[in-house]
Amino acid sequence: MDKKFLKKIAEQKDSIQKFKYNKEGIEVVPEILKECKLLEEINLEENYIYEIPDWLFELPNLKVLKLAFNDMEDLPESLAKAKNLEVLSIDSPMKNPLPKAIASLKNLKVLEINEKINGFPSDFFELPELEELTLISPLIKNLPDEISKLPKLKSLSLFQPWFVKESVDVKFGELIDTLSRCHALESLDLSNSGMKKIPKSINKLKSLKVLKLNSNGIKELPEELFELTELRILDLGINQIKSIPEAIKKLGKLRKLLLNSNFSAPINVENLFNSIPDLPHLQKLHLWSCQTKMEIQENIKEWKSLKDLDLDNNLIKSLPESIKEMTWLKRLRISTNQIPKAELDEIVKALKGTKVYI
Numbered sequence: 001m002d003k004k005f006l007k008k009i010a011e012q013k014d015s016i017q018k019f020k021y022n023k024e025g026i027e028v029v030p031e032i033l034k035e036c037k038l039l040e041e042i043n044l045e046e047n048y049i050y051e052i053p054d055w056l057f058e059l060p061n062l063k064v065l066k067l068a069f070n071d072m073e074d075l076p077e078s079l080a081k082a083k084n085l086e087v088l089s090i091d092s093p094m095k096n097p098l099p100k101a102i103a104s105l106k107n108l109k110v111l112e113i114n115e116k117i118n119g120f121p122s123d124f125f126e127l128p129e130l131e132e133l134t135l136i137s138p139l140i141k142n143l144p145d146e147i148s149k150l151p152k153l154k155s156l157s158l159f160q161p162w163f164v165k166e167s168v169d170v171k172f173g174e175l176i177d178t179l180s181r182c183h184a185l186e187s188l189d190l191s192n193s194g195m196k197k198i199p200k201s202i203n204k205l206k207s208l209k210v211l212k213l214n215s216n217g218i219k220e221l222p223e224e225l226f227e228l229t230e231l232r233i234l235d236l237g238i239n240q241i242k243s244i245p246e247a248i249k250k251l252g253k254l255r256k257l258l259l260n261s262n263f264s265a266p267i268n269v270e271n272l273f274n275s276i277p278d279l280p281h282l283q284k285l286h287l288w289s290c291q292t293k294m295e296i297q298e299n300i301k302e303w304k305s306l307k308d309l310d311l312d313n314n315l316i317k318s319l320p321e322s323i324k325e326m327t328w329l330k331r332l333r334i335s336t337n338q339i340p341k342a343e344l345d346e347i348v349k350a351l352k353g354t355k356v357y358i
């Protein structure tokens with residue numbers, strides 16, 4: 001580590017509260033941090049650190065510790081000493097189950113685990129304050145039923161790329177059934193997880209407000225998806241979806257809908273634009289790179305809630321005249337289409353307060 005930087009830390013050791021040194025290629029944790037008793041946040045992600053010293057977990061005010069994407073084979077049991085930790089990111093041990101010490105972190109609210117999980121300690125799912133759990137390439141087919149014991153779990157993210165050398169097919173139907181017993185769950189992110197088909201049991205997750213399924217191989221949207229009437233955010237981008245069902249109108253609380261890069265069919269969005277009156281709270285609609293012909297009707301001006309409309313990289317030949325009246329738009333992207341330049345210039349002129357990309 002740079003000597004000038006170490007000197008600067010030494011000079012500020014009695015006042016420094018945050019330390020970030022990621023992607024710098026270091027192999028050991030700087031010893032000077034031992035003297036920084038007021039440290040609350042440490043970020044050492046994406047380095048080559050192979051061992052964590054015990055003293056790091058004894059820093060009395062440490063609340064955020066990010067250690068993922070390093071070269072550690074295991075985590076010391078001294079992790080249990082970090083009693084005030086609220087946020088933790090780690091690499092899963094290479095050969096062993098997750099350390100029992102994690103279960104001792106009773107104040108932990110956010111946990112991110114990277115790489116293959118070889119097992120959960122028996123009391124892992126008794127963390128009373130855990131709200132967010134992120135698993136990156138865990139190589140698991142399902143989660144243990146005990147996950148329902150996490151009383152405050154609001155958000156689960158599971159990223160399991162199907163294109164990596166070592167991969168495992170997630171049993172999504174079983175996973176959804178397991179998660180249906182997590183009654184506080186509001187956000188589910190299964191993006192880039194190899195999902196080809198949305199299980200019909202998705203309707204069991206009645207309390208979901210956020211659902212992200214982008215970067216999968218989904219082709220059809222089951223009617224059961226639209227029974228999730230509490231959804232505020234729905235991300236279905238980068239899939240192979242052929243059409244939007246009429247049932248989209250049931251999602252009356254949606255704020256954000258992402259359908260970008262569904263081009264292999266290409267996607268038919270006629271039902272979406274026919275549902276404008278039924279989606280009165282939608283603020284963000286992304287349909288970029290769908291390579292589709294969209295015939296948008298004049299009633300688009302009734303979408304008073306819309307702030308961000310992205311139609312870039314499609315086969316649109318013309319937009320309705322009424323789009324010039326949508327002065328409440330903050331962002332409009334209509335570039336890479338077949339719209340005549342004269343029409344584009346008129347839209348820019350009419351929407352002076354909107355950031356228009358042509």
